[in-house]
Amino acid sequence: MNSGVIAAYILKEFKELLRSRMIAIVYILPTMIIILFGYGIRMEVTHARTLIIDNDRSKISQDLTVRFQNSKYFDTKVVTGITLKEALESIKRAKTDILIIIPDRFEKELLKREKPEIAVFVDGAFPVRASTMENYVKGVIFDAASTILKEKPKNLVTINNRNLFNQPMRDEDAIVPGLIGLILLVAPAILSALLIVKEKEEGTIFNFYSSAVSRGEFILAKIVPVFILHSINIFILFLWATWLFEVPFRGSFTLYWLSSELYILTSIGIGLLVSVITRSQIVAIVLTIIITIIPGFLYSGMLMPISSMSGESKIEAHIYPVMYYNHIIYDTFLIGQGLDSPKNRLYLVILLFYALFMLLLGSRLVKKETG
Amino acid sequence: MKIFLALITKELIGFFRSWGLVAVVLYSFTLDIYIAGAGIEMQAKNISVGYVDETGGGMSQKILSRLHMPEFQKPVMFNSREALSRSIYNRETMVGIIFESDFEKNLQKYKRAEINLLLDSISATQSFQALQYLQNILLEYADLKYPVKLKIHKLFNPNATTSQFMAMAEMLSVITLLGVILTAAVFVREKENGTWEIMLLTPVNPKLIILAKSFSQVIIVMAGVVMATGIVLFGAFDVPINGSLFAFFLLSFFYAFTSAGIGLFVAAVSKSMLQVAQLSILIMMPLIFLSGAWTPIHAMHPLLQDLSLISPLRYYIEGSESIFFRGTSFVDLWSYFAGVILLGSVLYFYGFRKIGRLF
Numbered sequence: 001m002n003s004g005v006i007a008a009y010i011l012k013e014f015k016e017l018l019r020s021r022m023i024a025i026v027y028i029l030p031t032m033i034i035i036l037f038g039y040g041i042r043m044e045v046t047h048a049r050t051l052i053i054d055n056d057r058s059k060i061s062q063d064l065t066v067r068f069q070n071s072k073y074f075d076t077k078v079v080t081g082i083t084l085k086e087a088l089e090s091i092k093r094a095k096t097d098i099l100i101i102i103p104d105r106f107e108k109e110l111l112k113r114e115k116p117e118i119a120v121f122v123d124g125a126f127p128v129r130a131s132t133m134e135n136y137v138k139g140v141i142f143d144a145a146s147t148i149l150k151e152k153p154k155n156l157v158t159i160n161n162r163n164l165f166n167q168p169m170r171d172e173d174a175i176v177p178g179l180i181g182l183i184l185l186v187a188p189a190i191l192s193a194l195l196i197v198k199e200k201e202e203g204t205i206f207n208f209y210s211s212a213v214s215r216g217e218f219i220l221a222k223i224v225p226v227f228i229l230h231s232i233n234i235f236i237l238f239l240w241a242t243w244l245f246e247v248p249f250r251g252s253f254t255l256y257w258l259s260s261e262l263y264i265l266t267s268i269g270i271g272l273l274v275s276v277i278t279r280s281q282i283v284a285i286v287l288t289i290i291i292t293i294i295p296g297f298l299y300s301g302m303l304m305p306i307s308s309m310s311g312e313s314k315i316e317a318h319i320y321p322v323m324y325y326n327h328i329i330y331d332t333f334l335i336g337q338g339l340d341s342p343k344n345r346l347y348l349v350i351l352l353f354y355a356l357f358m359l360l361l362g363s364r365l366v367k368k369e370t371g
Numbered sequence: 372m373k374i375f376l377a378l379i380t381k382e383l384i385g386f387f388r389s390w391g392l393v394a395v396v397l398y399s400f401t402l403d404i405y406i407a408g409a410g411i412e413m414q415a416k417n418i419s420v421g422y423v424d425e426t427g428g429g430m431s432q433k434i435l436s437r438l439h440m441p442e443f444q445k446p447v448m449f450n451s452r453e454a455l456s457r458s459i460y461n462r463e464t465m466v467g468i469i470f471e472s473d474f475e476k477n478l479q480k481y482k483r484a485e486i487n488l489l490l491d492s493i494s495a496t497q498s499f500q501a502l503q504y505l506q507n508i509l510l511e512y513a514d515l516k517y518p519v520k521l522k523i524h525k526l527f528n529p530n531a532t533t534s535q536f537m538a539m540a541e542m543l544s545v546i547t548l549l550g551v552i553l554t555a556a557v558f559v560r561e562k563e564n565g566t567w568e569i570m571l572l573t574p575v576n577p578k579l580i581i582l583a584k585s586f587s588q589v590i591i592v593m594a595g596v597v598m599a600t601g602i603v604l605f606g607a608f609d610v611p612i613n614g615s616l617f618a619f620f621l622l623s624f625f626y627a628f629t630s631a632g633i634g635l636f637v638a639a640v641s642k643s644m645l646q647v648a649q650l651s652i653l654i655m656m657p658l659i660f661l662s663g664a665w666t667p668i669h670a671m672h673p674l675l676q677d678l679s680l681i682s683p684l685r686y687y688i689e690g691s692e693s694i695f696f697r698g699t700s701f702v703d704l705w706s707y708f709a710g711v712i713l714l715g716s717v718l719y720f721y722g723f724r725k726i727g728r729l730f
Contacts, residue, residue: 020642023650033656039672043413043496049669091526092697094689110518117520124525125696126667127533128496130411134523135503142510145517156513156684157434157478159489159505163460169495189651194645201644202563281644282556283391289548289652290395290403303703305494307419307465308444313410327462327621329491335460343461 005213009221013195017225026191030183030233034240038176044130044169050074050098051087058107064144065102073136074098088121097123098133098262110148114255134343165334172245177333178302180237181326183265186292188230192271193288195222196366197278219363223268230268234260250336255328255344262351263325267292269358276365289290321354374575378583379430379590386591393504396553399545401596404603408538420446421455421464430478431470434486439509442501456489460509465491466501526697535610539695540664542552542599543688546592546623547630547655553588554634555647558726563643582728583630585719592627596620613698619691622704622711626687629715635722683718686710 050068054061057080061355068076090096099121103109109116120137143358199205208218234257241247249256271288278284297303299317306317306327317323319321324347331337331344340346387393420443424431435446447464449455458464467489477484488505492498561567570580597620604610612619633654641647661675662684668676679685690707693699 017609020645025653027648029653029656032653036660036675040666040675042666042671044499046668088526092693092699094549094693094704097624113518115518115520117522118645120521120523122523122525125536125692127536128500129667130525131414132496132500132503134525135500135507138507138521141521142517145519148518156483157509158483158485159488159502159509160485161490161502163490163492163498166492166495166498169492169499171495174495188650191645194648197642198645210521258414279391280389281648282552282560283389283395285644285648285651286395286399286549286552288400294403294407294410298406301462301494302573303417303494304412305462305465305491305497307463308415310417310444326445330462334493335462337460341461344576 002217006217006220007216010224011212012171013221014225017229023229026187026229027236030187031235031240033181033183033186034237035244036160037179038172038240038245039183041171041175043128043166043171043174045129045136046073047075048073048129048133048136049095049098050076050100051090051096052076052078052100052102053082053084053087054078054080054102056102057102060107060110060148061102064141067140067144069099071136091121091123094123094125097129098137100137165330173247173315173334175302176241176245176247177329178300178326180241180260181245181263181300181322181329182293182296182302183237184230184233184263184325185270185322186263186289188226188267189232189271189274189292190285191230192223192226192268193274193284194281195226196272196275197281197284198274200279201281215363219272219359219366223265223272223359226268226271227264230264231261234264244350247333249333251332252338253332255338255348256332259325259328259332259348259351262348262355263321265355266321266325266351266358269355269362272362273358273365276362296322299323300326302326321351324350324354375583378575378580379587382584382587384592386587396549396591396595399549399600400542401603404538404541404545404599405607407541408534408603408608411537412533413496414533415497415504416441418443418466418497418501418504420444420466420468421449421458422446422468422470423449423452423455424470425472426470426475429433430475434509434512435468437512438505442504444457459489459491462491462493465498466505473550535604535608538608539610539691540688542604543662543664543684543691544659545599546596546627547658547684548651549595550588550627550630551634551637551651551655552629552647553591554585555585555641555651556639556644557588558635558638559641559644559647562638562689571661578723578727581635581723585635587627588634589624589627590633592630593620593624596623596627610695612695614694614704615701616694618701618704619694622690622694622708624688625708625711625715626683629683629687629711629718632715632719632722635719635726639722639725639728658682658684661685664688681714683711683714685712 039128052065052068054065065076065078068074087099101119103116106116118141122130123134163169199208238256242249270292274284274288278287299320299322301323306323309317327347328344331341337344417440419437422435438446449458452469455464455467459467469487471487474484474486488500490502561570571577636653637647637650641650661679661682663679668679668685671679686707690704690711693704693707
């Protein structure tokens with residue numbers, strides 16, 4: 001290897017990247033994703049638009065509706081004298097989330113212990129929201145019902161729960177660290193995916209074929225600028241997470257930084273591999289987007305904890321690098337065991353080998369006549 | 372018209388000649404949607420449970436036997452609290468239950484007892500749901516005789532399967548992605564190769580070339596939509612169709628034009644495919660996330676709610692959801708059609724002008 005040649009080649013690649021005006025996008029894209037997703041994804045349900053048709057208008061039914069009105073989970077409107085059809089139409093038009101119908105003679109039947117029936121309709125278009133809303137409604141109604149319960153319950157078991165790691169159950173804490181794992185997988189991969197296939201499509205790759213530059217030097221020159229540019233994002237994203245989204249950081253920053261650098265290398269390796277096996281830029285772009293975004297979500301543990309997976313998805317999760325990185329990231333942000341935990345040490349080593357393997361595989365596949 | 376058709380045929384032949392591209396497009400419209408639908412699960416399911424039982428068994432085991440699939444995995448026994456807590460810290464167990472030694476005694480003597488729960492609440496929603504499941508199980512166990520009955524109906528998606536919804540949302544994202552990138556690529560590739568000039572030397576109106584080129588990509592996308600709807604949505608996920616299928620295809624057609632319009636704009640401002648890639652993602656990400664596919668619009672930050680009004684994907688997704696799940700009638704869909712067509716024609720016209728000005 002000739003260090004002078006490498007330096008010159010790296011400089012050339014750097015200049016080309018800067019000239020393509022894409023430097024701004026290298027920094028805009030990650031920031032935009034973290035802000036959009038961080039503010040945009042809301043899993044917890046508050047202010048569900050609730051319509052209560054109170055056909056009874058008795059003291060007990062009003063007690064019940066007041067409980068809904070006083071809860072931050074519901075924006076309640078109590079109406080009388082609209083038909084079921086009109087009310088259902090309002091759900092159909094996505095104007096109402098929950099419809100609760102209290103029957104007439106509700107109080108009378110209740111006092112006579114005839115078990116009156118309350119009908120509840122929930123908009124099921126968003127399944128997670130639907131079951132959360134269902135549970136809220138159950139909670140309010142059963143809670144109200146238990147206050148007028150006559151007999152003492154037997155076998156009542158209550159839960160004394162301690163929420164670990166994300167005590168207030170904030171959505172931001174749950175999502176933002178996972179987003180870093182998604183961004184650092186997608187963004188460097190896309191940038192590096194085009195590097196070689198671009199030269200193939202334009203024919204400039206023959207400059208490399210016919211020059212004395214070796215395969216290793218070529219790859220090094222290609223990845224160093226991307227690596228340096230995206231390394232800065234590790235710090236930018238950290239700032240957004242802790243300062244803008246106020247996610248606590250309980251672990252070691254060194255571990256965060258080190259594992260992120262390895263992860264960026266892995267991502268560049270994926271892009272490199274795509275770049276080597278494809279023949280046109282458009283295919284390389286679409287392929288990279290497809291193989292990074294969906295797995296980046298699926299196996300991040302952001303939506304579903306890895307421990308809840310089974311069968312194929314568990315195996316697939318272990319094949320992609322996201323899982324290993326995200327385990328460490330969530331640890332550094334929320335848990336804080338750091339390198340004391342053998343699992344974190346193991347995953348860090350796996351990341352290292354993953355990065356080396358991807359880069360090696362990519363560079364092995366670059367064709368170059370050696371003479 | 373004849374020239375128009377010839378131009379479209381040329382583009383389609385060009386598309387099929389690049390087998391890599393054909394393969395990627397096929398993959399996106401089938402397997403990619405399938406994987407997203409089958410894999411993304413936001414409901415808490417198959418939750419891992421560990422427990423430490425300091426009583427002699429009995430009541431505690433009866434309660435544990437009520438935790439079963441699909442909500443919970445089989446509870447795993449740990450010998451000490453330390454072991455349980457270590458497993459939770461390593462994120463191998465999500466819910467840890469501790470039965471203290473006086474649990475059974477309390478239950479028999481006072482008819483009430485308490486269990487200690489350690490909950491990994493990193494995935495906030497899932498943890499919250501796990502807690503709700505547990506509470507319901509314990510309430511059932513207590514066998515309270517409530518004086519009311521509750522009948523809950525879930526409308527439109529009674530089994531509340533995330534997979535149907537996710538598959539649909541992913542299909543709409545794929546349409547956006549390919550609509551934008553394919554269209555932009557068709558133009559930028561000619562720019563990069565310098566074949567644009569040759570096209571312009573032919574005695575064909577440049578406007579017709581732009582129209583035909585973008586239309587050919589709309590055809591490819593629409594073919595993908597028909598395929599994905601038939602094979603993946605209906606075939607693999609049994610998505611219900613409560614409204615008119617024709618209305619959905621019509622809406623998709625208008626939407627495909629909208630995304631082609633964005634593609635034209637991207638093509639006009641980029642010089643290379645690298646720029647196309649990054650710009651498309653930069654434009655598409657907000658589009659997809661402001662569309663309400665992940666979070667209902669009315670639950671978003673107020674500023675984002677306002678911004679979402681200018682996302683054509685929002686109208687498309689709400690419209691498609693209404694057609695598939697809610698079964699809204701054709702007439703009531705007018706607002707979604709109006710939204711897509713209005714934003715679409717503005718975007719398409721703007722893109723058309725912008726790229727037309729280059730020549």
